Amino acid sequence: MDDVCGLRGRLNELKARTNAGLGSTTNRGVRELLTFHTPLDLVRERLPELPVACVRPERVSIAATWFRDNFPGDVLYAVKANPSLWALDAVYATGLRWFDVASENEIKLIASRYSDAKMAFMHPVKSRKAIERAYFEHGVRVFSLDCEAELEKIVAATQRADDLTLVVRLAVSNSDAVYALSNKFGVSETSAPALLQKARRFADNLGVSFHVGSQCMNPSAFRDAMDLASGLIREAGVIVDVVDVGGGFPSAYPSMTPPDLELYVKVIKEVFEQMPVAMNAKLWCEPGRAMVAESTSILARVELVKDGALHINDGSYGNLFDAAHCKWPFPVKAHRADRAFEGGEQTFKLYGPTCDSLDAMEGPFTLPADIREGDYIEFGMLGAYGVAMQTRFNGFGETENITVQDQPWTSMYGPVEKRVAAPARRPARKGSRRLKVVS
Numbered sequence: 001m002d003d004v005c006g007l008r009g010r011l012n013e014l015k016a017r018t019n020a021g022l023g024s025t026t027n028r029g030v031r032e033l034l035t036f037h038t039p040l041d042l043v044r045e046r047l048p049e050l051p052v053a054c055v056r057p058e059r060v061s062i063a064a065t066w067f068r069d070n071f072p073g074d075v076l077y078a079v080k081a082n083p084s085l086w087a088l089d090a091v092y093a094t095g096l097r098w099f100d101v102a103s104e105n106e107i108k109l110i111a112s113r114y115s116d117a118k119m120a121f122m123h124p125v126k127s128r129k130a131i132e133r134a135y136f137e138h139g140v141r142v143f144s145l146d147c148e149a150e151l152e153k154i155v156a157a158t159q160r161a162d163d164l165t166l167v168v169r170l171a172v173s174n175s176d177a178v179y180a181l182s183n184k185f186g187v188s189e190t191s192a193p194a195l196l197q198k199a200r201r202f203a204d205n206l207g208v209s210f211h212v213g214s215q216c217m218n219p220s221a222f223r224d225a226m227d228l229a230s231g232l233i234r235e236a237g238v239i240v241d242v243v244d245v246g247g248g249f250p251s252a253y254p255s256m257t258p259p260d261l262e263l264y265v266k267v268i269k270e271v272f273e274q275m276p277v278a279m280n281a282k283l284w285c286e287p288g289r290a291m292v293a294e295s296t297s298i299l300a301r302v303e304l305v306k307d308g309a310l311h312i313n314d315g316s317y318g319n320l321f322d323a324a325h326c327k328w329p330f331p332v333k334a335h336r337a338d339r340a341f342e343g344g345e346q347t348f349k350l351y352g353p354t355c356d357s358l359d360a361m362e363g364p365f366t367l368p369a370d371i372r373e374g375d376y377i378e379f380g381m382l383g384a385y386g387v388a389m390q391t392r393f394n395g396f397g398e399t400e401n402i403t404v405q406d407q408p409w410t411s412m413y414g415p416v417e418k419r420v421a422a423p424a425r426r427p428a429r430k431g432s433r434r435l436k437v438v439s
């Protein structure tokens with residue numbers, strides 16, 4: 001009888017796992033995800049029907065640990081880059097507690113998961129209600145702004161709170177960035193001194209921030225932005241308590257080889273020491289891309305080969321927004337379940353699953369010439385601004401999540417074993433395994 005019950009229990013457990021699929025699009029923690037050794041193993045065992053995010057939480061741990069140990073100030077993870085629970089948990093497990101949040105939903109996500117997290121609401125445009133709830137319900141004290149009207153909103157919505165850290169975002173050059181972010185936010189050089197003076201009147205702590213643009217390929221961009229900030233602080237004659245150098249730290253994509261991250265940190269440290277700020281001023285950064293890009297690849301299935309192009313089950317409304325709209329050079333690899341590819345390589349254009357003709361990835365993507373329906377394409381380096389961008393347009397947009405144990409295509413952080421967090425500062429996760437260096 002016992003045996004039968006045991007068997008039934010195991011069968012039920014198996015059934016539940018099968019019904020739950022691979023871990024659907026619902027945001028799951030890493031312990032709830034199935035693990036395969038490699039994406040090819042997944043293809044062979046499951047022939048997944050939906051796009052799959054193949055995640056490598058260790059890569060986030062390694063990146064977060066690097067920033068924790070090398071950045072000479074506080075590191076705020078930019079949640080927008082990848083708000084998946086497994087990624088947030090990996091950041092949190094390294095001991096980092098600060099999060100750069102841009103919306104009320106991001107605030108709720110962080111507040112509900114980490115009771116000791118500290119949040120900075122760094123979107124320069126927020127609704128009054130969002131500011132009010134952030135302050136009174138979620139304990140947020142750090143707010144960014146780039147104009148007087150936003151300052152007035154923050155002051156009013158927090159009922160003239162006397163414990164605010166107000167961070168004035170400056171417009172800076174984005175000319176060294178692959179993805180410029182300068183068009184929308186940042187106070188101009190001419191208006192900045194007056195805004196700094198006004199913000200100082202309402203701030204317990206006053207900060208300056210900027211964003212040099214995403215995937216910034218030159219550490220000197222940080223020097224230039226910090227020098228500009230110094231000039232504006234002098235002109236305004238205000239005491240500044242926080243210098244926030246924003247995001248922009250790069251990842252190593254094919255055809256983009258950025259300088260070592262050490263050089264970025266060296267420049268930032270050197271310039272910060274010379275800035276006209278309070279003696280005990282704090283230095284912050286808000287990395288997004290550099291923390292998560294290496295961690296995830298997206299596995300998409302070929303549904304049709306037509307007129308020399310491949311129609312796949314993921315696209316610009318799913319996880320491949322940047323491949324479509326920014327022509328971002330994600331590396332690709334083809335997988336086939338039953339036998340090897342034959343007959344050399346060829347370049348392809350890709351189409352996503354929706355009916356919109358904008359749902360196309362020009363590439364060109366170099367793939368096996370005999371790729372066909374039922375084969376899979378793995379897009380690497382998609383941990384940042386990948387799953388974060390997906391929509392439900394046309395009824396698509398569901399992505400399954402699994403963990404894999406292979407290596408990413410490239411890394412900014414050197415061999416895995418060299419960079420793993422020191423055990424004393426990184427709380428152990430049950431079931432977590434150390435990766436082997438494969439190459």
Ligand SMILES: Cc1ncc(COP(=O)(O)O)c(C=O)c1O
Binds near residue numbers: 181211246249
């Ligand atoms: C205010 C702010 N901080 C940080 C980031 C993260 O930037 P990155 O992913 O380039 O590191 C962004 C990106 O848009 C941002 O707007």
